[in-house]
Amino acid sequence: MPDFIASALERAPTANPDWLDDLQAAGRQTWAASAMPTRKTEAWKYTSLARLERGAYLQPPAPATPTPANLKQHFSIEGLDAATLVFVNGSFNPDLSSDALPDGIEMVRFAEANESQAEAIRAKLGQVVDGRQHLFAALNDAWLADGLFLRVRRNTRVDTPVHCVFLTTAQDQPFSLSARLLVVLEDSSEATIIEHFCSDDLPQNAFTNSVTELVLGANAKLQHYRLQREQEQAVHIGGVHASLGRDSTLNSFHLGMGSTLKRVDVVVNHHGEGAHCDLSGVYLPRHQQHVDYHTCIEHAVPRCTTTETFRGIIADEARAVFNGRIHIHPNAQKTVAELSNRNLLTSTRAQVDTKPELEIYADDVQCAHGATVARLDEQAMNYLQSRGIGTRQAEVMLSFGFINELVERLPDEAMVEFLRPQLASLFGRQSLVTGRPE
Secondary structure, three states: OOOHHHHHOOOOOOOOOOOHHHHEEEEHHHHHHHOOOOOOOOOOOOOHHHHHHHOOOOOOOOOOOOOHHHHHHOOOOOOOEEEEEEOOOOOOOOOOOOOOOOOOOEEEEHHHHHHHHHHEEEEEOOOOOOOOOOOHHHHHHHHHOOOOOEEEOOOOOOOOOOEEEEEEEOOOOOOOEEEEEHHHHOOEEEEEEEEEEEEEEOOOOOOEEEEEEEEOOOOOEEEEEEEOOOOOOOEEEEEEEEOOOOEEEEEEEEEEEEOOOEEEEEEEEEEEOOOOEEEEEEOOOOOOOEEEEEEEEEOOOOOOOOEEEEEEEEEEEEEEEEEEEEEEOOOOOOOOOEEEEEEEEEEOOOOEEEEEEEEEEEOOOOEEEEEEEEEEOHHHHHHOOOOOHHHHHHHHHHHHHHHHHHHHHHOOOHHHHHHHHHHHHHHOOOOHHHOOOO
């Protein structure tokens, strides 16, 4: 098998702005000095990269072709009044994107940035994510040719969500692409950002390497969604890296539909006193899919709070991995943090590896963590069956209820109405959405 590290360096971006050269060079240097993770690498102990290494993904996407009229169906969210920005196979697609953004938010593509815009991007780009700790972030830097910069100005509230879509379509040959999103909320600003990774219905042969950086100033508030709904043959390795300023608030919801290989790292850094993070997510691998979520919350300053809740339903012969870590630094007194991971196995062949961690170096904190792995509750099953509900329908109702609780907590009703049938369809019961028997 060819050396993936060396082969990936040969896959350079075809064209990129000169001001990205330094970041690319640093990424290439870090990547070249690294080794591919193996099962002996603690952070990758339960996730094999063999599918990526043997998949011959190291070709860039083919040149853009005319946009099929039906691509919108794969990312449209009915009832959501949002400004939409669409990338298809890594290339920005103006035909599918909104003509204008709401007042108060600035959008710049890296490839089109003027001198002052490039300077603003360079001041923040790569400052939150550490490529030495996250190898594929270094590869993203090495391949970087374009990206999306969103900035909300000081004291501005943007009520219209921004819907960032990264869509892949099947091509003749396997290919790879980098997706990069930099979001900056200046002091006392507020916005909603939706990251949406999806694909057409054909079997995918794409490897997506994505990096998202979220920078929140003092008293800023961001409602963030990351939806991963690619077709199951897709390979996706990505990360969300956030920096929270004083008294800022990050609410972040993650949906992970399974695929042949899906790995997401979520890192939140509390850099300002009084910051709050509410991190939640649902992952639902089935068939022979693999989903891996690694989260790390860094409490570096006093009086910050974190609530983290992830739930997974693992079916058939699928495997899920969850590693959640909350790190309380010595100066982070008065921290309040809680981590919960609950998993439901619906098959005797399904697997989950869960590892919640608390690492505490301060003595005046309130912290808790826990994880569960279980089958469906027998008492609840008996209760439903005793009232005339069939075994299969009872299983579906309990499974859907297990994750629907997190979805119903979301603040945007259009997102709830979109996600509810998406999730219900996995269990094959339209009645879960409509309330009517089938």
